[in-house]
Amino acid sequence: MATSQQAGTQTIATTGTPARRRVNFVPYLFILPHLIFFTAFLAYPFFYGIYISLFNFDFLRPEFRPFVGLQNYNNILFNRNSVQFTDFWSAIGNTAQFILYSVPFLVIFALLLAVLLNGNYRGRNVFRGLYFAPYALSVTVAAVLWRWIFENGGLLDTYLTRIGLPPLGGLGAQPGAWIGITVATIWWTIGFNTVIFLAALQEIPESLYEAASLDGANKVQQFFRITIPMLRPVLVFVITIALLASANLFGQPHIMTGVQSRVVGTESIVQRIYDEGIIQYRMGSAAAMSVSVAAVLLLLTTLNFRIFGRGEQQ
Amino acid sequence: MFNRLHRMTALIMLMSLLGVILAACGGGGTGGTGGTGGTGGTTASTAPGGEGTTGGAASAAGTTGGGAGTATTATAGTTGGGAGTATTATAGTTGGGAGTATTATAGTTGGGAGTATTATAGTTGGGAGTATTATAGTTGGAAGGQTAAAECPATAQGQQITMWSPLTGPDGDEMTGLANQFSQDNPQGIRVQHVAQPQYLEKLNTAAAGGALPDMTVIRTYDMPEMAVRNVLKPMSDEALSIIGAGSGEEFPPEAWQAGEFRGQRYMIPLDVHPLVLYYNRDMFQQAGITMPTDRPMTREEFDAAVQALNKNGVAGVAIGTGFGGATLFQTLVRQNGGTLVNEEGTEATYNSEEGVQALTYLRDLKQANTPQVSGTGDPEVKVFQQQRAAMVMHGPWHLSDMQKLPFVGYAQLPQFGPEFSVWGNSHQLTLATDDPAKQAAAACWIGWLSQNSVQWAKAGQVPARQSAREGGQLESVMPPVALFAAQAEAVEFLPQVPGIEAALWAQAFGPAVDAVLLGQQQDVGAALDSAAQKSNQLLQQNAQRYQQ
Known part of the structure; x- marks a missing residue:
């Protein structure tokens, strides 16, 4: 790729003049603003998080902050009798479920939408705008909107009953709760993935399609033989983003199923961490959960790039 | 490109995961304890209304049950007299009432001094009405015949009090209305600003970490001990308690009052009880x-x-x-x-x-x-x-x-x-989050006033915790259903x-x-x-x- 080639020539240039060992500060000055923010808002909190996960920690009680070693990790990961264990694992299970429900839609629907929006017809910019619009809303607005539709006695159930169908039963029970949350999430975030796909689709040279149609390939064949392979890098990116976004599920169940998330079975892992750290003030334990989940997601992301991105990295 | 993307996404992920917890934990530390403050000064009432009657004799009223009307110098009777609109009005020694007057002195036993510039109410159970400098009775008097006067020290003069509450519904507007009324009416120039906060405890925690706590709060009963032990709420000083004048809680449902104490110190004064x-x-x-x-x-x-x-x-x-x-x-x-x-x-x-x-x-x-x-x-x-x-x-x-x-x-x-x-029920209680004595004193003046006038709080659908607000048919006139619910106030049990x-x-x-x-x-x-x-x-x-x- 272009960038790595440039980097290569630069390396050669510097090694070509070994006499000068003077450090050039200019590049560092360029990255300084980002470095400051990176350190303050990413590196420091990250390592501080690992640090507090080793303590019984409450930020408003500096007088009581005993070092507990790996006990917080032991409680959530291995100690079946601890109060943290069951809730942590059920939240992991719930989040995994949500990933399974939402990611396929967020990728496949987004791709189909992008293909449709990439066509040449009047008013396509209006549609592009329309499909992207919900993404500009905050999670609260999106979740409240869909709560009104899906809640017990809400719009959906009212109309279902009116046309003689059985009601879904609201957000207080399954499957209504997951359906509601998944639909809300797809409606809210699909625009982002669509835009990324759309940009990638426009990068595919028209000549490929022309050549294929000359060879007699129909639209479906073109889609699977040209569009999908050409989109592969972007596809990996979108899958990763969708996966991480879904793993970070918080606002939708927080608003749509609220305190009942645990009973209904929609309590996500971030909700659990929030509850443990911010509501119950067990911040050490919450930090241990964050670190554990971060490790798992890091692993998933790596796997994702290894499996889907194979052969794309050189 | 992909390595970079890879790293970037990994970092985005870490950031979003840890951000929630860590941002909150990064604060650390709590504020130190405040300095010292003086007490004393002129005591003054904040309660409205006076008992002073108009009419009666112009100059000097009779010795028993007289009333001194519009006069320059009016002296009411020794037993149950009332001095009306007068420049210098002295009410009777036993149960007198001095009305709108420049200098009004009410009776020594159970008198009431009305709208006056300098009003001195009786020593035993007197009450001083809206006055610039009013001294209420030393032994629990009532101004305007209904509410007891809270003594407000000079240190409270002109203080700005910020108050947070979890009252984000219509009850929040009601509370803001009461705060504005107090701010306008109190002669010490104390200003109370009420802010209703959603996500209440989270807000308090963040404020505590950032050293930006309000001076006082409305809090639900069971949140107090945890917030006290976590250095968010401060115990009420003896001075603040005496200004509030709630005594040892005889006027409150015992369980609701008991809940305001934690580890031997009083943190809360009950405002209301809300039963099912x-x-x-x-x-x-x-x-x-x-x-x-x-x-x-x-x-x-x-x-x-x-x-x-x-x-x-x-x-x-x-x-x-x-x-x-x-x-x-x-x-x-x-x-x-x-x-x-x-x-x-x-x-x-x-x-x-x-x-x-x-x-x-x-x-x-x-x-x-x-x-x-x-x-x-x-x-x-x-x-x-x-x-x-x-x-x-x-x-x-x-x-x-x-x-x-x-x-x-x-x-x-x-x-x-x-x-x-x-x-089942809970209670909204009034607590202090400041330990600055002057602020505590001013907040105490407001808490005292609010408690006296808590019958108004029934408009928000809540049952006033104070007995005097629940009795005498006042609730029926403010909010009839609440009068019915009030019968349950004593049936609410609280957790330890x-x-x-x-x-x-x-x-x-x-x-x-x-x-x-x-x-x-x-x-x-x-x-x-x-x-x-x-x-x-x-x-x-x-x-x-x-x-x-």
């Missing part, structure tokens, strides 16, 4: 020919019969929800059956007793027979009632303002299901004030268990409560360890 109440559909009761609930609680037999008679034609007899609704009814029933939720020390859960199992079984059967589908957040059981799809609902009194828009709603006390009469007790029992343990049973996910009631109790005990133990001194 019964809302019923008058039209449906009438059509079914059922006697309307009166001013006494329905018995279990009456209630069951009513539910059975009303539960027909697609209308439920009673709407039972989950979450808050289910959990509060469960607590009520356990106690009405004679059970308890936790032992007296607050160290061991007891709700998995025989009484607890009976309570939850009854509640489940009631729900299954009436509104099995109703669950979720946003109090759907209340909506079902308001849409006339259920004849009764038992919920908090804060729905009052909505309910009053519906002509069919009737109000009653909660039924008595078991041998005891007990009702142990830090984190409510979450350890309810939100983390029996809350989910009750819901699982009510929704039919868990059939074995005893097992559900047992495993919840086990969890409660673990959490209580963890709390005891981390919140020891």
Whole structure:
């Protein structure tokens, strides 16, 4: 790729003049603003998080902050009798479920939408705008909107009953709760993935399609033989983003199923961490959960790039 | 490109995951203790109104029961006199009242000084009305015949007080109105700014970490110990307590008053008590020919019969929800059956007793027979009632303002299901988050005033905690249904004030268990409560360890 080639020539240039060992500060000055923010808002909190996960920690009680070693990790990961264990694992299970429900839609629907929006017809910019619009809303607005539709006695159930169908039963029970949350999430975030796909689709040279149609390939064949392979890098990116976004599920169940998330079975892992750290003030334990989940997601992301991105990295 | 992307996404992920927790934890540290402040100065009343009567003799009234009217120098009688609009008015020694006057001195025993520039009320039980410099009686007097005057020291002069509350509904506007009224009327120039905050405890925590706490707060009973032990709330100084003038709480429901104390220090003054109440559909009761609930609680037999008679034609007899609704009814029933939720020390859960199992079984059967589908957040059981799809609902009194828009709603006390009469309830209490003596003094002046005038608070649907506000038919004139609910104020039982007790029992343990049973996910009631109790005990133990001194 272009960038790595440039980097290569630069390396050669510097090694070509070994006499000068003077450090050039200019590049560092360029990255300084980002470095400051990176350190303050990413590196420091990250390592501080690992640090507090080793303590019984409450930020408003500096007088009581005993070092507990790996006990917080032991409680959530291995100690079946601890109060943290069951809730942590059920939240992991719930989040995994949500990933399974939402990611396929967020990728496949987004791709189909992008293909449709990439066509040449009047008013396509209006549609592009329309499909992207919900993404500009905050999670609260999106979740409240869909709560009104899906809640017990809400719009959906009212109309279902009116046309003689059985009601879904609201957000207080399954499957209504997951359906509601998944639909809300797809409606809210699909625009982002669509835009990324759309940009990638426009990068595919028209000549490929022309050549294929000359060879007699129909639209479906073109889609699977040209569009999908050409989109592969972007596809990996979108899958990763969708996966991480879904793993970070918080606002939708927080608003749509609220305190009942645990009973209904929609309590996500971030909700659990929030509850443990911010509501119950067990911040050490919450930090241990964050670190554990971060490790798992890091692993998933790596796997994702290894499996889907194979052969794309050189 | 991909390596970079790879790293970038990994970092985005880490950031978003850790951000929530770490941003909050990064603050650290709490503010130090404040400096010193003086006391004393002129004491003055903040209460409105005066007893001073107009009319009577112009110059000097009789020795017994006279009244001095509009006069330059008016001296009222020695026994029960009243000095009216006068420049210098001296009321009688026994039970006199000095009206609008420049210098008014009320009687030594039970006098009342009205609107005056310098008004001195009686030494025993006197009351000084709206006055620039007014001295109220040394022994609990009442100005304007109704409210006792709180003494406000000079240090409080001109202080700005910020007050936060979780009152984000219409009750918040009511509170802002009261704060504005106090700010305008108090002669010391104390200004109170009320801010209702959603996500209340989170806001307080963040503010505490950032050193930006308000001077005082409205807080729900069970949040106090944890917030006190976590250095957010400050105990009330003796001076502040004497300004508030609540004495040793004789005027408050004992349990609500008791809850304001933590580790030997007073942190809170009760503002209101909000018990569960019964809302019923008058039209449906009438059509079914059922006697309307009166001013006494329905018995279990009456209630069951009513539910059975009303539960027909697609209308439920009673709407039972989950979450808050289910959990509060469960607590009520356990106690009405004679059970308890936790032992007296607050160290061991007891709700998995025989009484607890009976309570939850009854509640489940009631729900299954009436509104099995109703669950979720946003109090759907209340909506079902308001849409006339259920004849009764038992919920908090804060729905009052909505309910009053519906002509069919009737109000009653909660039924008595078991041998005891007990009702789940909570209390809004007034606490201090500052330890600056001048701020504490000014806040205390406001708390005193608010407590005196808490009958106004009933407009928000809440039952005033202060007895004087609940008695004498005042509530009927302000908000009639609240007068009915007020009878339950003394029936509200509180948990022992142990830090984190409510979450350890309810939100983390029996809350989910009750819901699982009510929704039919868990059939074995005893097992559900047992495993919840086990969890409660673990959490209580963890709390005891981390919140020891």
